[in-house]
Amino acid sequence: MSDESVLIEFDNVQKVYPNGTVGLKDINLKIHEGEFVAVVGLSGAGKSTLLRTINRMHDITGGDLKIDGASITGYKGKELRNLRRSVGMIFQDFNLVNRSSVRRNVLSGRVGYYSTWKSSLGLFSAEDKQRAVDALKRVNMLEKLYTRVDELSGGQQQRVAIARALMQEPKIMLADEPIASLDPLTTTAVMDDLLGLNQELGITVLANLHSVSLAMKYADRIIGLRGGQLVYDKPIAEVSADDFDGIYSEQAEIKGGAVNG
Numbered sequence: 516m517s518d519e520s521v522l523i524e525f526d527n528v529q530k531v532y533p534n535g536t537v538g539l540k541d542i543n544l545k546i547h548e549g550e551f552v553a554v555v556g557l558s559g560a561g562k563s564t565l566l567r568t569i570n571r572m573h574d575i576t577g578g579d580l581k582i583d584g585a586s587i588t589g590y591k592g593k594e595l596r597n598l599r600r601s602v603g604m605i606f607q608d609f610n611l612v613n614r615s616s617v618r619r620n621v622l623s624g625r626v627g628y629y630s631t632w633k634s635s636l637g638l639f640s641a642e643d644k645q646r647a648v649d650a651l652k653r654v655n656m657l658e659k660l661y662t663r664v665d666e667l668s669g670g671q672q673q674r675v676a677i678a679r680a681l682m683q684e685p686k687i688m689l690a691d692e693p694i695a696s697l698d699p700l701t702t703t704a705v706m707d708d709l710l711g712l713n714q715e716l717g718i719t720v721l722a723n724l725h726s727v728s729l730a731m732k733y734a735d736r737i738i739g740l741r742g743g744q745l746v747y748d749k750p751i752a753e754v755s756a757d758d759f760d761g762i763y764s765e766q767a768e769i770k771g772g773a774v775n776g
């Protein structure tokens with residue numbers, strides 16, 4: 516793929532947490548616009564850390580991270596707000612406001628575009644109210660517009676979280692173990708939603724997944740982490756199931772022994 520289509524670039528990225536734990540080590544990685552990348556690896560491999568450096572939920576401690584060719588490492592104030600608007604994120608535990616309605620939760624995805632006082636009073640424009648309806652339609656949740664979030668199933672809540680992230684009009688969607696709390700049926704619905712926004716809206720998706728078979732079904736590229744290092748990176752056409760036997764058994768071996776993290 517051409518270098519012009521590089522959207523996210525990790526250049527020798529390091530992340531050491533304040534307590535000394537190494538989260539990421541020498542990561543060199545280019546993600547292209549429109550890719551659906553699955554990040555696999557055992558627990559503690561650094562998958563969440565990798566995702567969270569992209570929206571600066573975690574600051575890196577070495578190297579550089581670029582989005583659209585610009586280093587985001589020193590972003591503050593307006594630049595940081597703009598970065599966070601352009602990067603949507605969903606989480607394993609959904610992170611919704613349970614006692615509020617679906618509509619209110621989805622509209623809250625738009626707060627990055629409002630002054631604090633307007634959003635705290637719920638003064639959203641007609642255009643944004645329509646945007647919320649459209650986002651909910653996309654994930655088949657419009658009928659729940661006025662339902663309280665705590666009356667929804669896990670899968671429905673994750674779909675609301677996707678709609679909320681879509682309100683930001685993101686270029687990038689980070690999905691941190693998006694289906695880890697869901698049953699197989701709702702897993703398919705949520706993964707199909709992510710695939711839809713990748714293929715239909717052109718949003719670049721990075722999803723941390725424990726399931727290799729889901730990674731193979733949905734992603735067009737798989738990267739593997741172990742002990743904070745990038746140990747695997749292949750387009751889906753070149754991936755074989757044996758690769759994962761290798762990666763996971765090797766990981767298990769190393770985790771039991773030499774490598775910290």
Ligand SMILES: Nc1ncnc2c1ncn2[C@@H]1O[C@H](COP(=O)(O)OP(=O)(O)OP(=O)(O)O)[C@@H](O)[C@H]1O
Pocket residue numbers: 532533534536537538556557558559560561562563564565776
């Ligand atoms: N806030 C933190 N402070 C210190 N260490 C942390 C922090 N967050 C994560 N770590 C450590 O960094 C390493 C990578 O963690 P990370 O959560 O990125 O892994 P992961 O692959 O996403 O794991 P999981 O699948 O369990 O979520 C682990 O050793 C973890 O304990």
